[in-house]
Amino acid sequence: MNHARAEFGDMLPLTPAVFQILLVLAGGERHGYAIMKEVEANTGGQMQLGPGTLYRSIKRMLADGLIEESDERPDPALDDERRRYYRLTALGRRVGTAEAERLAGLVRLAQAKRLLHGPAPIPSTGGV
Amino acid sequence: MPSSELPRIVTISTHIYNCVLWICPRRYRREYGALMAQAFRDLCSNAYGQNGARGLGRLWIRALLDVGATAAGEHMASLKAGRALQMAGAALLAVLVGGTALLVSRPPETNPFPATPQVEARGQQTPSLAPYDASSTHTLTTGERVQIIGNRWIEVEQKGAARFEVQTDGRFVSLRLGG
Numbered sequence: 001m002n003h004a005r006a007e008f009g010d011m012l013p014l015t016p017a018v019f020q021i022l023l024v025l026a027g028g029e030r031h032g033y034a035i036m037k038e039v040e041a042n043t044g045g046q047m048q049l050g051p052g053t054l055y056r057s058i059k060r061m062l063a064d065g066l067i068e069e070s071d072e073r074p075d076p077a078l079d080d081e082r083r084r085y086y087r088l089t090a091l092g093r094r095v096g097t098a099e100a101e102r103l104a105g106l107v108r109l110a111q112a113k114r115l116l117h118g119p120a121p122i123p124s125t126g127g128v
Numbered sequence: 129m130p131s132s133e134l135p136r137i138v139t140i141s142t143h144i145y146n147c148v149l150w151i152c153p154r155r156y157r158r159e160y161g162a163l164m165a166q167a168f169r170d171l172c173s174n175a176y177g178q179n180g181a182r183g184l185g186r187l188w189i190r191a192l193l194d195v196g197a198t199a200a201g202e203h204m205a206s207l208k209a210g211r212a213l214q215m216a217g218a219a220l221l222a223v224l225v226g227g228t229a230l231l232v233s234r235p236p237e238t239n240p241f242p243a244t245p246q247v248e249a250r251g252q253q254t255p256s257l258a259p260y261d262a263s264s265t266h267t268l269t270t271g272e273r274v275q276i277i278g279n280r281w282i283e284v285e286q287k288g289a290a291r292f293e294v295q296t297d298g299r300f301v302s303l304r305l306g307g
Contacts, residue, residue: 054167055160055163
């Protein structure tokens with residue numbers, strides 16, 4: 001964790017919104033609305049990103065080099081309107097991994113302090 | 129769903145949302161306003177399709193809070209960026225003013241010669257002396273005078289003929305008794 005802190009400086013800890021967006025984009029490139037819907041689904045509806053929060057986070061992540069714009073194209077599942085897609089950069093993937101390790105360390109600490117029982121549950125990815 | 133087939137209430141909501149976005153800083157609005165409106169329209173369509181007007185009302189409450197927080201955050205960021213820009217400008221101005229003042233107030237003894245000094249012989253002409261190159265050697269005779277153009281005369285006081293090295297670093301000239 002110290003190594004991650006040294007490597008990524010003051011990027012860590014990530015805000016919940018930024019980390020959730022990284023998690024979504026780890027599964028492939030998405031446009032804004034798709035990111036919002038997937039974050040909502042991943043958190044069981046606990047986190048509902050508004051368009052403002054989403055694009056403020058995206059703006060910061062683009063500036064930090066965590067994500068990049070891919071291209072504009074329609075989403076056949078929605079309509080024929082062109083949408084801007086985003087994808088993870090190599091740096092974004094490393095920062096996401098470092099944040100996940102940081103959170104895992106906190107979970108281990110919580111288990112050691114008996115605040116959390118048993119091993120950390122593995123969240124369902126929805127796939128088979 | 130193509131935008132032409134959207135329920136009228138969704139279309140109106142999106143128009144109003146576009147107006148609300150005017151509270152955001154102009155630069156941010158230009159970059160992300162259309163994308164935010166597009167996402168809001170999709171959210172509207174989804175909320176209205178699932179929960180009707182009630183769903184739309186809940187979405188609007190969240191959207192207003194979201195846009196308010198976004199506008200406040202972006203205005204703060206703009207202010208910070210503007211202040212940083214102002215401070216950088218002030219620092220640059222201070223450097224320029226300070227540097228100019230230093231150059232103007234510098235006594236002539238420290239930099240008496242023009243940036244590209246030239247030397248030529250006067251009196252008993254010494255053709256090889258004018259103009260001289262950096263670090264060259266010339267033979268001068270007693271009483272011969274050398275003029276640093278635009279500045280002052282230097283008189284060679286050495287008895288008899290002597291060799292002087294004329295040296296410059298581009299700004300300063302020195303005549304040194306050679307071997």
